Amino acid sequence: PRAKVADQACGVCGDLARGYHFNALTCEGCKSFFRRAIKRTTQLRCPFLNKCSITKNNRRSCQACRFRKCQDIGMRSGKSSSAHPGPRLPLNHEPHQCSNPGSSPRLNRYLL
Ligand SMILES: [Zn+2]
Ligand SMILES: [Zn+2]
Numbered sequence: 001p002r003a004k005v006a007d008q009a010c011g012v013c014g015d016l017a018r019g020y021h022f023n024a025l026t027c028e029g030c031k032s033f034f035r036r037a038i039k040r041t042t043q044l045r046c047p048f049l050n051k052c053s054i055t056k057n058n059r060r061s062c063q064a065c066r067f068r069k070c071q072d073i074g075m076r077s078g079k080s081s082s083a084h085p086g087p088r089l090p091l092n093h094e095p096h097q098c099s100n101p102g103s104s105p106r107l108n109r110y111l112l
Contacts, residue, residue: 010026013055024070026075034067037067044064050068053065
């Protein structure tokens, strides 16, 4: 069946979704929640077992699980790198520089 955008359920809480936000179908509430959550620097923590089922009625009760569910359904901020927490340095390849004498044209010029 062809999906209508108008009456879809939010992938996070099941409320009425108004369209795609941050790459996933969510309601307005979860959209703004996610926007706030990705700017947060402190870690959200679930007071229970990280297994809260988020519904339209209780979605405010556990931000940690709500945010986790946002990510579960594929929500992500504009930059794809923020989907993976944990810094990774891209600059640690090719540590050697001068181990190949003879192949550099600059070296040849000095030799002549
Ligand atoms: Zn929602
Ligand atoms: Zn929870």
